[in-house]
Amino acid sequence: MELLHEKKKNKSDNSSQKYVDIKEIKNGVIVMKNGSLRTVLLVSSINFDLKSTDEQDAIISQYQNFLNSLDFPVQIxxxxxxxxxxPYLEIIKEKEKVQKNELLRMQIAEYSNFIKRLTDSTKIMSKFFYIVVPFSPIESKKEGFFAKMMNTFNPNQQMAVRKEFLEAQISQLWQRARQVEAALSGAGLKMTPLGTQELIELFYNSYNPSLNVNTIIKEVESLELE
Incomplete structure (x- = not known):
């Protein structure tokens, strides 16, 4: 959580945080300020143009079935x-240092310089695809049964009940995430939920795109998919 809760903050940092609706991120779950929950699924991509006509029709049909099966909103x-x-250039640099063959060391250095010049002159972009799955508790302007029940408990009991209530909401959130994953697997898409650190860095990079922070978010293929 270091990136979201730095010890030293200036006025602009504090003022900008007022516009961020996130209260906290814990165990891969985003808790919003209004009490609702979110989880983010990292989704693999497919090259639709390279598919045959039958494969394209099947993918479209699976996507239609996915949309029709939803009884809750999602964000793509x-x-x-x-x-x-x-990071790749650093790896090459380390290999250059340990290389004992002078000719190979020169070739590694030339290759490293070539890659650096190429990336400096060409804007190489990478795309990531996400599905945001929400869950919101039932809200009411009037004091509901849960609130009335809470008033009958002492502080320790209230804390235990709130924890149990939150765990039940999180369970329903993950159930929705599994529903989305199952519905899209027929279209050949693989997905995995982002963990806490990956979510923090995702939002940090989104709010600070010019800093070019080195994220730890991995390609879908390198993550463990069940």
């Missing part, structure tokens, strides 16, 4: 980012 997000080549 496409994020384009400038590709950060620095």
């Amino acid at each position: 997000v496409v994020s384009s980012r400038k590709f950060n080549i620095n």
Whole structure:
């Protein structure tokens, strides 16, 4: 949580945080300020144009079935980012240092310079696809049964009941996420939920695109998919 709760903050940081609706991120679940929950699924991509006509029709049909099966809203997000080549260049630099063959070391250095010049002159973008799955507790302007019941408990009991209530909501959120995953798997799409650190860095990069922060968000293929 270091990126969201830095010890030293200036006035602009505090004022901008007022416009961020996120209260906290814990165990891969986003808790909003209004009490609603979110989870974010990282989705693989497919090259639709390379599919045959029958395959394209099947994908469209599966997507239609997915939309028709939903009884809750979802948000589909496409994020384009400038590709950060620095970690790869660091790996090459380390290989150059340990290479004992002078000729190979020169070739590695030339290759590294070529990659750097290429990425400096060409804006290479990478795209990430996400599905945001929400869950909102039933809201009422009047004091409901849950609120009335809470007033009969002492503070420790209230804390235990709230924790149990939140866990029940989170369980329903993950149930929705599994429903989305199952519905889209027929279209050949793989997905995995982002963890806490990945969510923090996703939002940090979204609000600070010019900083080009090196994120730990992995490609879908490199993540464990069930």
